[in-house]
Amino acid sequence: MTSAGTADMVGQWVFGGVDSHADTIHVAVVTGNGGHLADAEFPTTSAGYAAALAFLSAHGDVAAIGVEGTASYGTGFTHAARADGLTVVEVNRPDRAERRRSGKSDPIDAYAAARAALSGRASSTPKDETVTGIRALHNAARSTVKARTAAMNQIGHILIGAPDTIRAHYRALDGKPLIDALARLRPTGDAVHTAVLTALKSLARRVKALAAEHDELTAVLDAVVTGHNPGLRAAYGVGPDTAAQLLITAGGNRDRLRTEASFAALCGVAPVPASSGKTNRHRLSRGGDRAANAALYRIALVRMSSDRRTRDYVTRQSTAGRTKKEIIRLLKRAIAREVFRYLTTTVTVPDIADLRPARQAKNITLTAVAHHFGVRPAVISCIERGTRRDDDLANAYRNWLQAA
Structure with a gap:
């Protein structure tokens, strides 16, 4: 630790930095x-944090602390x-570039964090x-997807090198039918067949367990996200995973x-x-949180495929000569503007709890409602359950039920 006479420095404003x-x-x-005053190392315990705060306060009135991580x-x-x-x-x-100029060590990084807080670069x-x-919950759900994908890839690799009889038997199957068939296996035959079938059965059961x-996890995540920000979750094309990622990127405050x-x-x-010079243009940003960027991309794809207003917008932009990539970039920027409003203001989600009881009371099926409005039954079901927001369709649906 280096020190510069802390006794006479109490009362001045100082800035802290933590690596x-x-x-x-x-x-x-x-x-x-x-100017550098002092630096020291502390353990990551409650006592260590208290000692670190006392160390900072001993050098003056702490205006701000820059913390990395x-x-x-x-x-x-x-x-x-x-x-x-x-x-x-x-x-x-x-x-x-900064690290090449000044080097890398814990004191160097801590002083850099303090200077960032002082200059306002970190705010x-x-x-x-x-x-x-x-x-x-989001990390746990993502990890199950990765593990399930890895297990399914292993099944495919095993089948490629499996004996001809096994390959021929399962060649026509794919996806869920293949996993279900392999999970019901009773390995028999010679040592090679038994070993291969046992491995396939184990992996198939792993896939089913991970899917469940x-x-x-997604159901729990959906409930938590909806409770945290119902407006964001109810926005068109925003599912539990994308809503969770956007909330994680933005933070709760x-x-x-x-x-x-x-x-x-x-x-x-x-x-x-x-x-x-004479060139005046913009390029696509390759920075920022790529997971949040991917979430906005998925929302854009959903809206391009099933949202009427978005599809009309895509048609207009295509007619104007824009490429699909350019249109998606414009959509992501517009969606970011909409998401910002959901994240920073309280958006009231219209009550839809009356729709399903009203439909059931009149003995009307989801298929009949979907046929009347020209959408899939799943769309009506999502609106009734509050997992999809379409205020115009919900109001038209309510008026139709009242008149039916």
Whole structure:
């Protein structure tokens, strides 16, 4: 630890910086003009966090603390600092050019975080705990999909090299019928056949178990996301997975999102200026949160395939000479603007609890309703259950039921 006479510095404004790790945090203190005061290392325990805060306060009045990794290794310190009434800002990792110039060590990174808080380059409020449960469920559900895909790929690879009799027997099957058939296997035959069939049966059962686990996790995730932000979940084309990802990217505290343009940049859908001399143009952003970008992309695809207004927009843009990629880019930017409104304001979702009882009371089937409005029965079912929002269709449906 280096020190510069802390006794006579109490009363001045100082800024802190934290480089966080799994077992330790390195804390640095700088003055209001960026001068280095001191740095020290502390364990990632409650006692360590208290000692780190006391170390910061001993050098003056703490104006702000820049923390690298507020949602990962720095979570514990961030909570402790905010509970103590201190201002914490989120600091990004130094870029490669900066690290090539100044090197890499815990004290260097901690001082860089402190200077980022001092200069205002780091100004984002850390994410609060309201999306912690959503993040956990989302990660668990995603991992079941990856594991299920890996198991299905293994089944395909085994069948490629399996004996001819096994390949011939299951060649005509694919997807769920294949998994169901393999899960019911009773391995028989010589040693090779028995081993191959046993492996296929084990993998098929794994696929079925993972599918059931994914459905269970998705149902819980859907309930949590809907309770957290019903307006976002009810938006057209927004499912449990995409809603969860957008909430994780934005964080639960609304004050993190200042403008819809900054949110679009965060999601990597804001056009980036690429002008030079007489050339005046923009290019596609390749930065931002790629998972959020992928979520907006999936919403755009859903709307392009089944939303009437979006399909009309795509037709107009295609007639104007835009390519499909350009149209999708425009749609993602527009969807980001809409999502920002759901994330930053309370959007009231119209009550649809009366639709299903009214339909059932008049003994009208979903198929009959779907046929009348020219949509699939699943669309009407989703509107009745509140998992899909289409206010115009819901109102027309309610008026039709009243007149039926």
